[in-house]
Amino acid sequence: MDCDVVVVGAGIVGSACARTLARAGLSVTVVDRGAAAGGTTAHGEGNLLVSDKRPGAELDIAQYSARLWRELSVELADELGPGFPSLEFEEKGGLVVATEERGAGPLLELAESQRQAGARVRVLTASEALRLEPELTPSAVAAVHYPEDGQVQPVIAAEALLASARRAGARILPHTEVTGPVLTESGELTGVQSTAGTIRAPHVVVAAGPWSARVASSLGATIPVVPRRGMVLVTTRMRHRIFRKVYDADYVGAVGSNGSELQTSSVIESTASGTVLIGSSRQMIGFDDRLRVNVLEELALKATQLFPFLRMASVMRVYGGFRPFTPDHLPLIGPDAMVPGLWHANGHEGAGIGLAPATAEILGALIRRESPAVAAAPYLPGRPALASVGGVR
Numbered sequence: 551m552d553c554d555v556v557v558v559g560a561g562i563v564g565s566a567c568a569r570t571l572a573r574a575g576l577s578v579t580v581v582d583r584g585a586a587a588g589g590t591t592a593h594g595e596g597n598l599l600v601s602d603k604r605p606g607a608e609l610d611i612a613q614y615s616a617r618l619w620r621e622l623s624v625e626l627a628d629e630l631g632p633g634f635p636s637l638e639f640e641e642k643g644g645l646v647v648a649t650e651e652r653g654a655g656p657l658l659e660l661a662e663s664q665r666q667a668g669a670r671v672r673v674l675t676a677s678e679a680l681r682l683e684p685e686l687t688p689s690a691v692a693a694v695h696y697p698e699d700g701q702v703q704p705v706i707a708a709e710a711l712l713a714s715a716r717r718a719g720a721r722i723l724p725h726t727e728v729t730g731p732v733l734t735e736s737g738e739l740t741g742v743q744s745t746a747g748t749i750r751a752p753h754v755v756v757a758a759g760p761w762s763a764r765v766a767s768s769l770g771a772t773i774p775v776v777p778r779r780g781m782v783l784v785t786t787r788m789r790h791r792i793f794r795k796v797y798d799a800d801y802v803g804a805v806g807s808n809g810s811e812l813q814t815s816s817v818i819e820s821t822a823s824g825t826v827l828i829g830s831s832r833q834m835i836g837f838d839d840r841l842r843v844n845v846l847e848e849l850a851l852k853a854t855q856l857f858p859f860l861r862m863a864s865v866m867r868v869y870g871g872f873r874p875f876t877p878d879h880l881p882l883i884g885p886d887a888m889v890p891g892l893w894h895a896n897g898h899e900g901a902g903i904g905l906a907p908a909t910a911e912i913l914g915a916l917i918r919r920e921s922p923a924v925a926a927a928p929y930l931p932g933r934p935a936l937a938s939v940g941g942v943r
Protein backbone atom coordinates (compact mmCIF):
# COMPACT_ATOMS: atom_id res chain seq x y z
CA MET A 551 0.00 0.00 0.00
CA ASP A 552 1.12 3.58 -0.72
CA CYS A 553 -0.58 4.84 2.44
CA ASP A 554 -3.26 3.95 4.98
CA VAL A 555 -5.81 6.59 3.95
CA VAL A 556 -6.42 8.69 0.83
CA VAL A 557 -8.47 11.82 1.54
CA VAL A 558 -10.13 13.23 -1.59
CA GLY A 559 -10.50 16.99 -1.10
CA ALA A 560 -8.32 19.53 0.68
CA GLY A 561 -11.09 21.83 1.88
CA ILE A 562 -11.66 22.46 5.56
CA VAL A 563 -13.21 19.01 6.06
CA GLY A 564 -10.51 17.02 4.24
CA SER A 565 -7.80 19.06 5.97
CA ALA A 566 -9.29 18.44 9.42
CA CYS A 567 -9.65 14.71 8.67
CA ALA A 568 -6.08 14.49 7.38
CA ARG A 569 -4.75 16.14 10.54
CA THR A 570 -6.69 13.88 12.90
CA LEU A 571 -5.76 10.71 11.01
CA ALA A 572 -2.08 11.63 10.61
CA ARG A 573 -1.77 12.53 14.28
CA ALA A 574 -3.30 9.14 15.12
CA GLY A 575 -0.31 7.54 13.37
CA LEU A 576 -1.89 6.66 10.03
CA SER A 577 -0.09 7.48 6.79
CA VAL A 578 -2.31 9.89 4.89
CA THR A 579 -2.34 11.27 1.33
CA VAL A 580 -4.59 14.25 0.59
CA VAL A 581 -5.51 14.78 -3.07
CA ASP A 582 -7.19 17.88 -4.47
CA ARG A 583 -7.84 18.66 -8.11
CA GLY A 584 -7.21 22.35 -7.37
CA ALA A 585 -5.31 24.31 -4.76
CA ALA A 586 -5.81 23.45 -1.10
CA ALA A 587 -8.80 25.27 0.42
CA GLY A 588 -9.82 26.57 -2.99
CA GLY A 589 -13.31 24.97 -3.16
CA THR A 590 -16.38 25.87 -1.11
CA THR A 591 -14.16 26.62 1.87
CA ALA A 592 -12.99 29.74 0.02
CA HIS A 593 -16.52 30.70 -1.07
CA GLY A 594 -18.54 30.83 2.14
CA GLU A 595 -18.36 32.57 5.49
CA GLY A 596 -16.70 31.57 8.72
CA ASN A 597 -19.59 31.32 11.14
CA LEU A 598 -19.31 28.63 13.79
CA LEU A 599 -22.97 28.51 14.74
CA VAL A 600 -24.73 26.72 17.54
CA SER A 601 -27.69 29.11 17.34
CA ASP A 602 -29.22 27.78 14.11
CA LYS A 603 -29.09 24.10 15.11
CA ARG A 604 -32.16 22.20 16.20
CA PRO A 605 -31.92 20.11 19.40
CA GLY A 606 -30.74 16.57 18.79
CA ALA A 607 -28.13 15.44 16.29
CA GLU A 608 -27.67 18.93 14.76
CA LEU A 609 -27.05 20.68 18.06
CA ASP A 610 -24.98 17.83 19.55
CA ILE A 611 -22.36 17.88 16.80
CA ALA A 612 -22.35 21.70 16.65
CA GLN A 613 -21.66 22.06 20.37
CA TYR A 614 -19.01 19.36 20.25
CA SER A 615 -17.34 21.06 17.30
CA ALA A 616 -17.52 24.49 18.95
CA ARG A 617 -15.56 23.03 21.88
CA LEU A 618 -13.03 21.50 19.49
CA TRP A 619 -12.56 24.82 17.63
CA ARG A 620 -11.78 26.51 20.94
CA GLU A 621 -9.04 23.92 21.62
CA LEU A 622 -7.81 23.83 18.03
CA SER A 623 -7.35 27.59 17.79
CA VAL A 624 -4.86 27.40 20.67
CA GLU A 625 -3.19 24.15 19.57
CA LEU A 626 -2.67 25.33 15.98
CA ALA A 627 -1.33 28.71 17.04
CA ASP A 628 1.15 27.00 19.41
CA GLU A 629 2.17 24.41 16.84
CA LEU A 630 2.52 26.69 13.80
CA GLY A 631 3.97 29.67 15.64
CA PRO A 632 3.66 33.42 15.12
CA GLY A 633 4.84 33.19 11.49
CA PHE A 634 1.57 31.54 10.50
CA PRO A 635 -1.38 33.92 9.92
CA SER A 636 -4.00 34.05 12.67
CA LEU A 637 -7.08 31.85 12.29
CA GLU A 638 -9.07 34.90 13.42
CA PHE A 639 -10.95 32.61 15.78
CA GLU A 640 -13.31 34.68 17.85
CA GLU A 641 -16.05 33.47 20.17
CA LYS A 642 -17.97 36.67 19.66
CA GLY A 643 -21.44 35.24 20.24
CA GLY A 644 -24.48 35.41 18.00
CA LEU A 645 -27.54 37.61 18.08
CA VAL A 646 -30.66 36.38 16.30
CA VAL A 647 -33.21 39.10 15.68
CA ALA A 648 -36.85 38.99 14.59
CA THR A 649 -37.84 42.21 12.88
CA GLU A 650 -41.49 41.16 12.42
CA GLU A 651 -44.03 39.66 14.85
CA ARG A 652 -44.45 36.51 12.75
CA GLY A 653 -40.76 35.66 13.21
CA ALA A 654 -40.72 36.19 16.97
CA GLY A 655 -42.74 33.12 18.02
CA PRO A 656 -40.67 30.51 16.12
CA LEU A 657 -37.43 32.19 17.27
CA LEU A 658 -38.40 32.09 20.94
CA GLU A 659 -39.71 28.51 20.65
CA LEU A 660 -36.46 27.34 19.07
CA ALA A 661 -34.43 29.17 21.70
CA GLU A 662 -36.37 27.53 24.52
CA SER A 663 -35.92 24.06 23.02
CA GLN A 664 -32.19 24.71 22.59
CA ARG A 665 -31.94 25.94 26.20
CA GLN A 666 -33.61 22.75 27.40
CA ALA A 667 -31.11 20.75 25.33
CA GLY A 668 -28.19 22.45 27.09
CA ALA A 669 -27.29 25.36 24.78
CA ARG A 670 -26.42 28.71 26.33
CA VAL A 671 -29.30 30.98 25.33
CA ARG A 672 -30.45 34.37 26.61
CA VAL A 673 -33.66 36.05 25.48
CA LEU A 674 -33.09 39.81 25.37
CA THR A 675 -35.29 42.83 25.60
CA ALA A 676 -35.02 45.35 22.76
CA SER A 677 -32.89 47.65 24.90
CA GLU A 678 -30.56 44.79 25.91
CA ALA A 679 -30.13 43.89 22.23
CA LEU A 680 -29.29 47.51 21.45
CA ARG A 681 -26.69 47.52 24.22
CA LEU A 682 -24.96 44.56 22.51
CA GLU A 683 -25.38 46.02 19.02
CA PRO A 684 -25.90 49.79 19.18
CA GLU A 685 -26.37 50.11 15.39
CA LEU A 686 -29.13 47.47 15.26
CA THR A 687 -32.56 48.58 14.02
CA PRO A 688 -34.58 49.86 16.98
CA SER A 689 -37.65 48.08 15.58
CA ALA A 690 -36.54 44.54 16.53
CA VAL A 691 -39.45 42.66 18.11
CA ALA A 692 -37.45 39.77 19.63
CA ALA A 693 -33.78 38.97 20.07
CA VAL A 694 -31.85 35.99 21.44
CA HIS A 695 -28.18 35.97 22.39
CA TYR A 696 -26.08 32.81 21.90
CA PRO A 697 -22.66 33.22 23.56
CA GLU A 698 -21.34 29.95 22.06
CA ASP A 699 -21.40 31.23 18.44
CA GLY A 700 -18.01 32.10 16.97
CA GLN A 701 -16.12 32.59 13.74
CA VAL A 702 -12.86 31.73 12.00
CA GLN A 703 -11.25 32.75 8.73
CA PRO A 704 -12.05 29.54 6.79
CA VAL A 705 -9.19 29.51 4.28
CA ILE A 706 -6.53 30.23 6.90
CA ALA A 707 -8.11 27.66 9.21
CA ALA A 708 -8.05 25.00 6.47
CA GLU A 709 -4.46 25.84 5.57
CA ALA A 710 -3.47 25.64 9.24
CA LEU A 711 -5.10 22.22 9.61
CA LEU A 712 -3.32 21.05 6.48
CA ALA A 713 0.02 22.44 7.64
CA SER A 714 -0.44 20.59 10.92
CA ALA A 715 -1.37 17.41 9.04
CA ARG A 716 1.79 17.76 6.94
CA ARG A 717 3.88 18.14 10.09
CA ALA A 718 2.33 14.89 11.33
CA GLY A 719 3.49 13.17 8.13
CA ALA A 720 0.59 13.64 5.69
CA ARG A 721 1.43 13.97 1.99
CA ILE A 722 -0.51 16.65 0.09
CA LEU A 723 -1.05 16.39 -3.69
CA PRO A 724 -2.68 19.59 -5.01
CA HIS A 725 -3.75 19.90 -8.66
CA THR A 726 -4.35 16.16 -8.77
CA GLU A 727 -7.78 14.87 -9.71
CA VAL A 728 -9.22 11.57 -8.53
CA THR A 729 -10.68 9.89 -11.59
CA GLY A 730 -11.72 6.41 -10.48
CA PRO A 731 -11.15 3.45 -8.20
CA VAL A 732 -8.34 0.96 -7.86
CA LEU A 733 -9.98 -2.42 -7.38
CA THR A 734 -8.65 -5.81 -6.33
CA GLU A 735 -9.22 -8.79 -8.59
CA SER A 736 -12.35 -9.55 -6.61
CA GLY A 737 -13.61 -5.99 -7.17
CA GLU A 738 -12.86 -4.47 -3.75
CA LEU A 739 -11.83 -0.83 -3.45
CA THR A 740 -8.15 -0.56 -2.64
CA GLY A 741 -7.25 2.99 -3.64
CA VAL A 742 -7.84 5.62 -6.29
CA GLN A 743 -6.74 6.41 -9.82
CA SER A 744 -5.62 9.99 -10.12
CA THR A 745 -4.01 12.32 -12.62
CA ALA A 746 -0.76 11.71 -10.68
CA GLY A 747 -1.13 7.94 -11.03
CA THR A 748 -2.40 5.12 -8.84
CA ILE A 749 -2.61 5.67 -5.09
CA ARG A 750 -3.22 2.49 -3.12
CA ALA A 751 -4.82 2.61 0.32
CA PRO A 752 -7.27 0.44 2.27
CA HIS A 753 -9.32 3.52 3.21
CA VAL A 754 -10.57 6.23 0.83
CA VAL A 755 -12.31 9.26 2.35
CA VAL A 756 -14.58 11.39 0.15
CA ALA A 757 -14.29 14.96 1.46
CA ALA A 758 -15.07 16.66 -1.82
CA GLY A 759 -17.73 19.08 -0.54
CA PRO A 760 -20.50 19.72 -3.10
CA TRP A 761 -18.68 17.50 -5.61
CA SER A 762 -18.81 14.51 -3.25
CA ALA A 763 -21.62 12.71 -5.08
CA ARG A 764 -19.59 12.88 -8.33
CA VAL A 765 -16.46 11.58 -6.63
CA ALA A 766 -18.43 8.87 -4.80
CA SER A 767 -20.07 7.86 -8.07
CA SER A 768 -16.68 7.56 -9.77
CA LEU A 769 -15.74 5.17 -6.94
CA GLY A 770 -18.91 3.09 -7.23
CA ALA A 771 -21.15 4.68 -4.57
CA THR A 772 -24.31 6.80 -4.56
CA ILE A 773 -24.87 9.55 -1.99
CA PRO A 774 -27.55 12.27 -1.89
CA VAL A 775 -25.26 15.33 -1.77
CA VAL A 776 -26.26 18.15 -4.11
CA PRO A 777 -25.05 21.74 -4.48
CA ARG A 778 -27.06 24.54 -2.88
CA ARG A 779 -25.97 27.93 -4.18
CA GLY A 780 -25.21 30.82 -1.83
CA MET A 781 -24.03 34.39 -2.46
CA VAL A 782 -22.36 36.96 -0.25
CA LEU A 783 -21.73 40.72 -0.45
CA VAL A 784 -18.52 42.18 1.02
CA THR A 785 -18.26 45.83 2.07
CA THR A 786 -15.11 47.89 2.10
CA ARG A 787 -13.32 48.18 5.44
CA MET A 788 -14.90 50.31 8.10
CA ARG A 789 -14.53 50.90 11.81
CA HIS A 790 -16.13 48.08 13.81
CA ARG A 791 -19.83 48.79 14.10
CA ILE A 792 -21.08 45.17 14.25
CA PHE A 793 -19.73 43.13 17.12
CA ARG A 794 -21.45 39.73 16.98
CA LYS A 795 -22.83 37.36 14.38
CA VAL A 796 -26.15 39.00 13.72
CA TYR A 797 -28.83 37.36 11.66
CA ASP A 798 -32.52 37.60 11.11
CA ALA A 799 -34.82 34.94 12.48
CA ASP A 800 -35.84 33.87 8.95
CA TYR A 801 -32.36 32.36 8.57
CA VAL A 802 -33.23 29.42 10.79
CA GLY A 803 -36.22 28.61 8.58
CA ALA A 804 -34.09 28.88 5.43
CA VAL A 805 -31.39 26.60 6.86
CA GLY A 806 -33.96 24.01 7.86
CA SER A 807 -35.91 24.05 4.61
CA ASN A 808 -35.49 21.71 1.65
CA GLY A 809 -36.91 24.19 -0.86
CA SER A 810 -35.08 24.56 -4.14
CA GLU A 811 -36.45 28.08 -4.77
CA LEU A 812 -34.48 31.21 -3.88
CA GLN A 813 -34.40 31.97 -0.15
CA THR A 814 -32.56 34.87 1.37
CA SER A 815 -32.01 35.87 4.96
CA SER A 816 -29.53 38.23 6.49
CA VAL A 817 -26.42 36.89 8.19
CA ILE A 818 -24.03 39.70 8.98
CA GLU A 819 -20.55 39.53 10.43
CA SER A 820 -17.66 41.92 10.56
CA THR A 821 -14.22 40.43 9.94
CA ALA A 822 -10.94 41.15 11.70
CA SER A 823 -9.82 43.29 8.76
CA GLY A 824 -12.89 45.55 9.06
CA THR A 825 -14.94 44.34 6.09
CA VAL A 826 -18.54 43.28 6.67
CA LEU A 827 -19.84 40.07 5.09
CA ILE A 828 -23.50 40.14 4.15
CA GLY A 829 -24.89 36.70 3.43
CA SER A 830 -26.60 34.71 2.32
CA SER A 831 -28.90 33.08 -0.15
CA ARG A 832 -29.96 29.48 -0.71
CA GLN A 833 -31.01 28.12 -4.07
CA MET A 834 -30.85 24.78 -5.87
CA ILE A 835 -29.63 25.64 -9.36
CA GLY A 836 -27.03 22.92 -9.88
CA PHE A 837 -23.51 24.27 -10.39
CA ASP A 838 -24.72 27.49 -12.07
CA ASP A 839 -22.17 29.98 -10.76
CA ARG A 840 -23.59 33.23 -12.15
CA LEU A 841 -23.91 36.08 -9.66
CA ARG A 842 -27.51 37.26 -9.93
CA VAL A 843 -28.57 40.86 -9.30
CA ASN A 844 -32.00 39.86 -7.91
CA VAL A 845 -30.32 37.71 -5.23
CA LEU A 846 -27.82 40.39 -4.28
CA GLU A 847 -30.59 42.98 -4.17
CA GLU A 848 -32.60 40.89 -1.67
CA LEU A 849 -29.52 40.30 0.48
CA ALA A 850 -28.71 44.01 0.58
CA LEU A 851 -32.29 44.96 1.41
CA LYS A 852 -32.55 42.50 4.30
CA ALA A 853 -29.18 43.56 5.69
CA THR A 854 -30.26 47.20 5.81
CA GLN A 855 -33.42 46.17 7.67
CA LEU A 856 -31.20 44.82 10.45
CA PHE A 857 -28.53 47.52 10.28
CA PRO A 858 -29.87 50.70 8.64
CA PHE A 859 -26.37 52.26 8.48
CA LEU A 860 -25.38 49.61 5.88
CA ARG A 861 -27.51 51.48 3.33
CA MET A 862 -24.58 53.84 2.82
CA ALA A 863 -21.86 51.15 2.92
CA SER A 864 -19.77 50.55 -0.19
CA VAL A 865 -19.66 47.06 -1.59
CA MET A 866 -16.18 45.91 -2.54
CA ARG A 867 -17.05 42.56 -4.11
CA VAL A 868 -19.58 39.79 -4.30
CA TYR A 869 -18.98 36.07 -4.49
CA GLY A 870 -20.81 32.79 -4.31
CA GLY A 871 -20.29 29.13 -3.57
CA PHE A 872 -22.09 25.80 -3.43
CA ARG A 873 -23.08 24.30 -0.12
CA PRO A 874 -23.00 20.47 -0.03
CA PHE A 875 -26.67 19.85 0.82
CA THR A 876 -28.21 16.63 2.18
CA PRO A 877 -31.96 16.07 2.49
CA ASP A 878 -31.97 15.66 6.29
CA HIS A 879 -29.52 18.53 6.96
CA LEU A 880 -26.95 16.29 8.62
CA PRO A 881 -23.49 15.50 7.27
CA LEU A 882 -22.42 12.06 6.07
CA ILE A 883 -19.67 10.80 8.35
CA GLY A 884 -18.56 7.18 8.32
CA PRO A 885 -18.33 4.13 6.08
CA ASP A 886 -20.19 3.97 2.79
CA ALA A 887 -23.28 1.80 3.06
CA MET A 888 -22.29 -0.39 0.11
CA VAL A 889 -18.61 -0.01 -0.80
CA PRO A 890 -16.18 -1.40 1.79
CA GLY A 891 -13.09 0.78 2.21
CA LEU A 892 -14.96 3.92 1.12
CA TRP A 893 -15.66 6.55 3.80
CA HIS A 894 -17.60 9.79 3.74
CA ALA A 895 -16.90 13.15 5.36
CA ASN A 896 -19.19 15.38 3.36
CA GLY A 897 -22.69 16.85 3.07
CA HIS A 898 -22.24 19.64 5.65
CA GLU A 899 -24.30 22.16 3.73
CA GLY A 900 -23.92 25.58 5.37
CA ALA A 901 -22.06 24.32 8.43
CA GLY A 902 -18.90 22.64 7.12
CA ILE A 903 -16.57 25.21 8.63
CA GLY A 904 -18.22 24.83 12.01
CA LEU A 905 -18.48 21.05 11.90
CA ALA A 906 -15.09 20.17 10.38
CA PRO A 907 -13.28 19.38 13.66
CA ALA A 908 -16.09 17.17 14.97
CA THR A 909 -16.34 15.41 11.61
CA ALA A 910 -12.63 14.62 11.72
CA GLU A 911 -12.83 13.27 15.26
CA ILE A 912 -15.87 11.09 14.52
CA LEU A 913 -14.41 9.77 11.26
CA GLY A 914 -11.01 9.18 12.85
CA ALA A 915 -12.54 7.18 15.68
CA LEU A 916 -14.61 5.06 13.28
CA ILE A 917 -11.62 4.30 11.03
CA ARG A 918 -9.62 3.32 14.13
CA ARG A 919 -12.60 1.20 15.29
CA GLU A 920 -12.99 3.30 18.44
CA SER A 921 -16.07 4.96 19.93
CA PRO A 922 -16.43 8.64 18.96
CA ALA A 923 -17.10 11.23 21.66
CA VAL A 924 -20.57 11.81 20.22
CA ALA A 925 -22.68 8.93 18.94
CA ALA A 926 -22.04 8.44 15.22
CA ALA A 927 -25.39 6.86 14.32
CA PRO A 928 -27.23 10.06 13.21
CA TYR A 929 -24.43 10.91 10.77
CA LEU A 930 -23.73 7.47 9.28
CA PRO A 931 -24.14 7.43 5.49
CA GLY A 932 -26.37 4.35 5.75
CA ARG A 933 -28.86 5.98 8.14
CA PRO A 934 -32.54 5.20 7.52
CA ALA A 935 -33.47 8.88 6.93
CA LEU A 936 -31.41 8.88 3.75
CA ALA A 937 -32.53 5.47 2.52
CA SER A 938 -36.07 6.88 2.33
CA VAL A 939 -35.00 9.60 -0.12
CA GLY A 940 -33.38 6.98 -2.30
CA GLY A 941 -29.96 8.54 -2.19
CA VAL A 942 -27.98 5.74 -0.64
CA ARG A 943 -28.07 2.39 -2.31
Ligand SMILES: Cc1cc2nc3c(=O)[nH]c(=O)nc-3n(C[C@H](O)[C@H](O)[C@H](O)COP(=O)(O)OP(=O)(O)OC[C@H]3O[C@@H](n4cnc5c(N)ncnc54)[C@H](O)[C@@H]3O)c2cc1C
Nearest residue numbers: 561563583589590591594597728759780871901902903904
Ligand atom coordinates in the same frame (compact mmCIF):
# COMPACT_ATOMS: atom_id res chain seq x y z
C1 LIG B 1 -22.35 31.37 0.70
C2 LIG B 1 -21.91 30.33 1.68
C3 LIG B 1 -21.80 30.65 3.03
C4 LIG B 1 -21.37 29.70 3.95
N1 LIG B 1 -21.22 30.07 5.25
C5 LIG B 1 -20.79 29.16 6.15
C6 LIG B 1 -20.61 29.53 7.49
O1 LIG B 1 -20.77 30.68 7.86
N2 LIG B 1 -20.22 28.57 8.38
C7 LIG B 1 -20.02 27.27 7.99
O2 LIG B 1 -19.73 26.44 8.83
N3 LIG B 1 -20.16 26.90 6.70
C8 LIG B 1 -20.55 27.81 5.78
N4 LIG B 1 -20.73 27.44 4.49
C9 LIG B 1 -20.54 26.05 4.12
C10 LIG B 1 -19.09 25.67 4.08
O3 LIG B 1 -18.38 26.61 3.29
C11 LIG B 1 -18.97 24.25 3.51
O4 LIG B 1 -19.81 23.37 4.24
C12 LIG B 1 -17.53 23.77 3.64
O5 LIG B 1 -16.64 24.69 3.06
C13 LIG B 1 -17.37 22.44 2.97
O6 LIG B 1 -16.00 22.10 3.05
P1 LIG B 1 -15.45 20.82 2.34
O7 LIG B 1 -14.04 20.68 2.74
O8 LIG B 1 -16.37 19.70 2.58
O9 LIG B 1 -15.62 21.16 0.79
P2 LIG B 1 -14.72 22.08 -0.18
O10 LIG B 1 -14.12 23.22 0.51
O11 LIG B 1 -15.55 22.34 -1.38
O12 LIG B 1 -13.53 21.11 -0.56
C14 LIG B 1 -13.74 20.02 -1.44
C15 LIG B 1 -12.51 19.87 -2.31
O13 LIG B 1 -12.66 18.70 -3.11
C16 LIG B 1 -11.95 18.93 -4.29
N5 LIG B 1 -12.39 17.96 -5.31
C17 LIG B 1 -13.59 17.86 -5.92
N6 LIG B 1 -13.59 16.85 -6.80
C18 LIG B 1 -12.35 16.29 -6.76
C19 LIG B 1 -11.73 15.21 -7.44
N7 LIG B 1 -12.37 14.47 -8.37
N8 LIG B 1 -10.44 14.92 -7.15
C20 LIG B 1 -9.75 15.65 -6.22
N9 LIG B 1 -10.29 16.68 -5.55
C21 LIG B 1 -11.59 17.00 -5.80
C22 LIG B 1 -12.28 20.36 -4.65
O14 LIG B 1 -11.29 20.92 -5.50
C23 LIG B 1 -12.32 21.03 -3.28
O15 LIG B 1 -11.11 21.71 -2.95
C24 LIG B 1 -21.09 28.38 3.52
C25 LIG B 1 -21.16 28.06 2.17
C26 LIG B 1 -21.57 29.01 1.25
C27 LIG B 1 -21.63 28.64 -0.19
